Amino acid sequence: MRHILTLSTLLLATAAVAAGEPKLGQPLHDKQCVSCHVKQMGGDGSKIYTRSPRLVNDKKALRERVALCAKNTGAGWRPEDEENVTAYLNEQYYTFK
Numbered sequence: 001m002r003h004i005l006t007l008s009t010l011l012l013a014t015a016a017v018a019a020g021e022p023k024l025g026q027p028l029h030d031k032q033c034v035s036c037h038v039k040q041m042g043g044d045g046s047k048i049y050t051r052s053p054r055l056v057n058d059k060k061a062l063r064e065r066v067a068l069c070a071k072n073t074g075a076g077w078r079p080e081d082e083e084n085v086t087a088y089l090n091e092q093y094y095t096f097k
């Protein structure tokens, strides 16, 4: 039994890494993405993620939007940077499964 628990913990940890790391995404997001959203929405810009209706309604759309915006800003992000920012936005605002 203990073995099974250890194994599933390990699998969960691996899945978390593959799905991106919010802590690594936040500084990238704050640096490249916030100022323009602030201009659009005022405040701290986060209303762009919580407005209704919003553009993004599932995880796939979120990932695609992050990739598109990153490309537009010329941030030069690697795929793992995009994953980390996707994970950050999902944790903070979208909470898709």
Ligand code: HEC
Pocket: 029, 032, 033, 034, 036, 037, 040, 048, 049, 053, 054, 055, 056, 057, 062, 065, 066, 069, 070, 071, 073, 075, 085, 089
């Ligand atoms: C030059 C301005 C600008 C920059 C820089 C920018 N965005 Fe955006 N972003 C927008 C605008 C404008 C919208 C709303 C588009 C619309 O309503 O059609 C938006 C919308 C979004 C949405 C969808 C919000 C929703 O409705 O669910 C996400 C996610 C997003 N941006 C992520 C990012 C990320 C990640 C970055 C950094 C790589 C970034 N943006 C940088 C202007 C910007």
